[in-house]
Amino acid sequence: MADYAILSNENHYTVFQYDQYIIRFRAPYSLECYTDIKEWDHGYLVVMAKYRHNSDIEEDYIDLVPVLENLYMDADAFLKQIKEVRLKYDQH
Numbered sequence: 154m155a156d157y158a159i160l161s162n163e164n165h166y167t168v169f170q171y172d173q174y175i176i177r178f179r180a181p182y183s184l185e186c187y188t189d190i191k192e193w194d195h196g197y198l199v200v201m202a203k204y205r206h207n208s209d210i211e212e213d214y215i216d217l218v219p220v221l222e223n224l225y226m227d228a229d230a231f232l233k234q235i236k237e238v239r240l241k242y243d244q245h
Contacts, residue, residue, distance in 0.1 A: 156234065160187055160198070160215075161241035169217060171235055178220050181213075187240055196221070196232045 158171035167180040167187075183205040191212070192199035198215040221228040 154234070157237040157239050158235045159241045160190065160200070160238050162186060167215065168241075169220075169238075170241075171231075174231075176217075176220065176224070190238050190240060193235070193238045196228060198238060 154172055158169060161168045161170075162180050162184055163177070165180055165182060165184075166177040167184075169176045169178075181204065185203040185205055187200050187202050188210050189201040190198060191201060196217040198217070200213050200215060201210045202213045203210055217232070218228045221231055
């Protein structure tokens with residue numbers, strides 16, 4: 154089992170993949186793509202993202218803990234295995 158997860162976006166969803174889990178949740182309507190991951194801290198991501206309404210790349214934040222809890226998952230047990238999050242570069 155890898156110790157990293159993959160972040161991407163498809164249509165209007167953010168996609169977080171780890172092991173056999175693929176978690177999709179609504180992304181901002183104007184999200185084009187994630188361009189960089191600045192920080193990973195046990196479920197909290199600081200990312201750089203490109204949005205249609207802005208020509209510049211913007212810093213954004215993703216908190217996975219509430220998403221996992223809404224799915225009735227043990228967030229701590231799930232997240233403690235993940236040491237790094239990488240971008241899926243083939244997002245189109």
